[in-house]
Amino acid sequence: MSEPIIISIGGGKGGVGKSTISSNLGAALVRHGYSVGYIDADLGGANLHTCLGMRRPARTLHNFLTGEYKSLVDVAVETPVPKSWLISGAGEFLELANPNFAQKQKILNGIKTLEADYILVDLGAGSHTIVSDFFAAFPHSITVTDCLPTSVENAYGFLKSGIFRGLIRLFPGRDDIQKLLKAYTSPKTDKNAPTLDNMFAQLRVKCPEEVETMREWLDSRKLFLVLNMVRGQEEIAVGEGFTGIVQKYLSVSLRYIGYLVYTPEIRMSLRSLGPAVVQNNRQVAECFDAITRNLVALAR
Numbered sequence: 001m002s003e004p005i006i007i008s009i010g011g012g013k014g015g016v017g018k019s020t021i022s023s024n025l026g027a028a029l030v031r032h033g034y035s036v037g038y039i040d041a042d043l044g045g046a047n048l049h050t051c052l053g054m055r056r057p058a059r060t061l062h063n064f065l066t067g068e069y070k071s072l073v074d075v076a077v078e079t080p081v082p083k084s085w086l087i088s089g090a091g092e093f094l095e096l097a098n099p100n101f102a103q104k105q106k107i108l109n110g111i112k113t114l115e116a117d118y119i120l121v122d123l124g125a126g127s128h129t130i131v132s133d134f135f136a137a138f139p140h141s142i143t144v145t146d147c148l149p150t151s152v153e154n155a156y157g158f159l160k161s162g163i164f165r166g167l168i169r170l171f172p173g174r175d176d177i178q179k180l181l182k183a184y185t186s187p188k189t190d191k192n193a194p195t196l197d198n199m200f201a202q203l204r205v206k207c208p209e210e211v212e213t214m215r216e217w218l219d220s221r222k223l224f225l226v227l228n229m230v231r232g233q234e235e236i237a238v239g240e241g242f243t244g245i246v247q248k249y250l251s252v253s254l255r256y257i258g259y260l261v262y263t264p265e266i267r268m269s270l271r272s273l274g275p276a277v278v279q280n281n282r283q284v285a286e287c288f289d290a291i292t293r294n295l296v297a298l299a300r
């Protein structure tokens with residue numbers, strides 16, 4: 001088996017459909033012949049198991065972090081989606097909603113030992129450090145947003161925080177560079193260097209090699225965009241506009257790979273506590289087939 005492709009799925013705003021896209025995209029990847037692992041990294045509000053039609057699993061990340069289970073794979077459980085497993089977040093353990101550095105690192109290192117063709121890491125809402133850390137740890141990421149301006153703004157914030165977190169993590173122990181980078185996230189400095197390219201140009205004077213390292217890290221990102229709750233063709237233009245803004249201000253390519261229509265059936269499937277993965281709706285299946293084809297073509 002080749003190296004798994006590990007993809008974080010985030011989007012800033014709560015309720016835009018990150019977990020819905022994660023659960024259904026996994027099922028679509030399985031339909032296309034791939035094995036899938038799900039990781040619920042929404043540590044404070046884990047509910048991916050519900051989206052997969054499961055009750056809370058008996059083993060979760062909590063049992064791994066407490067040392068009850070030595071390997072991360074030991075807390076993986078089967079899901080109703082064939083050829084897939086789930087590692088559930090530790091929802092009810094509030095102290096783990098904000099894990100410390102060592103705990104985070106233990107999870108991130110553990111994820112790299114797991115086996116599946118695709119591993120989907122469902123992130124929590126917001127742009128907190130834990131979310132940005134998980135975004136920055138893996139080159140592949142899908143940003144999910146609906147088409148409302150507020151959601152798109154939060155999606156931009158999610159990407160920006162994640163990218164800066166990734167750049168800062170490139171220089172452990174280098175307080176000088178970390179301080180410079182942090183300054184650029186403040187609104188005041190933002191005005192002097194509104195784009196990441198401006199920032200690189202300014203930093204290059206002081207630290208050209210480090211800027212080169214940052215540029216390489218950015219170029220190794222494979223960032224994808226999925227629009228959710230799309231109600232009409234005209235909303236798809238929001239995606240194009242957004243990828244243009246990300247390219248201009250964050251100097252990174254965000255590839256639009258498809259959309260999911262708004263359909264009440266998705267909500268209803270959650271209520272029935274059957275698999276919330278929608279299998280019998282042709283329109284939904286077509287959306288996920290298109291997303292899957294684009295993802296598979298662009299991910300490697």
Ligand SMILES: Nc1ncnc2c1ncn2[C@@H]1O[C@H](COP(=O)(O)OP(=O)(O)OP(=O)(O)O)[C@@H](O)[C@H]1O
Nearest residue numbers: 014015016017018019020125229261262263266267
């Ligand atoms: N395309 C859609 N059409 C209709 N309802 C949808 C669609 N996508 C998601 N929903 C509904 O929106 C709600 C939020 O979805 P979901 O839990 O996937 O969002 P989330 O981004 O993971 O939220 P959180 O930030 O709380 O983790 C759910 O009730 C879900 O059924």
Ligand SMILES: [Mg+2]
Nearest residue numbers: 018019042123
């Ligand atoms: Mg969620």
